[in-house]
């Protein structure tokens with residue numbers, strides 16, 4: 643649905659060349675929720691503006707639904723933009739228009755017949771859960787409700803792609819979750835392709851299928867959310883992954899040295915995807931009639947399943963240990979026997 647090839651954007655800031663996007667290539671498939679994460683100044687906003695033609699690249703091509711946005715201009719660009727909608731951090735609602743009127747606005751501009759607009763507005767109001775608030779003014783709405791209007795308005799022209807520019811950054815955590823649930827619901831119901839930019843790993847974890855990590859204009863890491871979460875390679879990615887765990891600090895990680903006095907064996911299990919839902923540990927304890935000590939664990943949910951790690955201590959003989967390792971591997975669980983130090 644979206645293909646970026648060697649895209650760069652260099653701004654001229656008072657005679658100084660600023661490379662906001664530096665040789666970025668990526669592909670987003672139809673129906674995918676694709677997250678672009680990075681700290682402030684990484685180039686995310688510029689990248690998303692390149693996707694809807696608000697910025698022209700200095701080099702490279704930007705294909706959206708088969709059309710080269712970078713080359714399009716005039717009527718061609720206007721038509722292409724109708725299929726690429728955007729949701730903004732600060733909602734960008736028209737304050738002198740009601741909820742219904744905000745949602746209807748782009749259809750009125752496009753000359754859609756009144757009866758069709760009425761039907762579509764009612765449909766969109768129901769989709770985003772704003773029934774009963776149709777005649778409210780934006781100033782009478784909560785932040786979450788305002789963003790629901792922003793999303794309904796963005797969907798009015800049946801876009802192919804929805805771009806979300808820090809769509810939940812102005813919202814509290816609970817409201818953020820409800821908006822993310824709504825985006826996930828829309829993605830599933832309409833098969834809509836969503837590209838979102840964020841500085842919060844929680845957003846990526848909760849709804850994205852794939853993620854690209856940006857730093858200094860470049861994509862430094864890219865892949866399926868689960869594999870990036872479980873095997874982060876770049877320092878920036880590791881920092882983002884740490885955001886997920888409650889304290890987000892290094893001391894949250896388990897220190898095997900503290901388990902040295904327990905003796906026996908120390909196992910580190912890494913779960914990826916469905917395997918965490920299986921009562922693996924209790925099954926093993928029953929099968930081998932051994933007590934498994936759970937020393938430390940952290941699990942987190944993503945759209946593609948659960949991932950996390952679990953540290954176990956046990957006293958098994960070498961035959962039992964080999965059989966246990968074999969069983970764990972059969973459950974698609976990565977297991978590491980950690981030496982006591």
Ligand SMILES: Nc1ncnc2c1ncn2[C@@H]1O[C@H](COP(=O)(O)OP(=O)(O)OP(=O)(O)O)[C@@H](O)[C@H]1O
Nearest residue numbers: 653655660662680681682683684685686687688689
């Ligand atoms: N119009 C512009 N003219 C000059 N420099 C710009 C322009 N727009 C962005 N930049 C520069 O490009 C770099 C990337 O900015 P961008 O806004 O894309 O990053 P970002 O990751 O979205 O950060 P933030 O979340 O703070 O907006 C920054 O150094 C910024 O100062």
